[in-house]
Amino acid sequence: MFGLNLFNKKKVFKKTRWSLGANQPGAEEIVKNKLEIILGEIVVRIVRDNTTQPQNELTAVIPRAEIRRKYYQQGQLVLEEEVILNSITLVDAPSRAMK
Numbered sequence: 001m002f003g004l005n006l007f008n009k010k011k012v013f014k015k016t017r018w019s020l021g022a023n024q025p026g027a028e029e030i031v032k033n034k035l036e037i038i039l040g041e042i043v044v045r046i047v048r049d050n051t052t053q054p055q056n057e058l059t060a061v062i063p064r065a066e067i068r069r070k071y072y073q074q075g076q077l078v079l080e081e082e083v084i085l086n087s088i089t090l091v092d093a094p095s096r097a098m099k
Contacts, residue, residue: 033058033092039085040067058092 033048035058046058064086071079 035060035090035092037062037088037090039065060088060090062088 029051031050031052033046033050035046037044037060039062044060046060048058062085064084065088066085067081067083069081070077071081
């Protein structure tokens with residue numbers, strides 16, 4: 001029918017400064033945020049790679065999604081499928097400052 005991967009949380013891994021486009025080699029901590037929504041055959045994906053924790057939130061809002069499918073067998077309609085989703089909202093709120 002459809003898949004909904006709500007959120008892949010922040011992952012920390014190593015990359016070099018060269019891969020980030022800086023002039024000096026070395027290891028950096030990278031915070032990777034990934035937001036992926038799959039509705040039917042539609043994939044919406046946002047990926048952020050940062051060397052520091054982002055201060056703003058990552059938000060995706062889909063007010064309404066309607067998926068309709070009709071299945072035919074030998075030219076005859078055998079099944080109709082309808083999925084209606086309202087107010088899909090995903091938010092990665094900013095983290096609290098460490099004291």
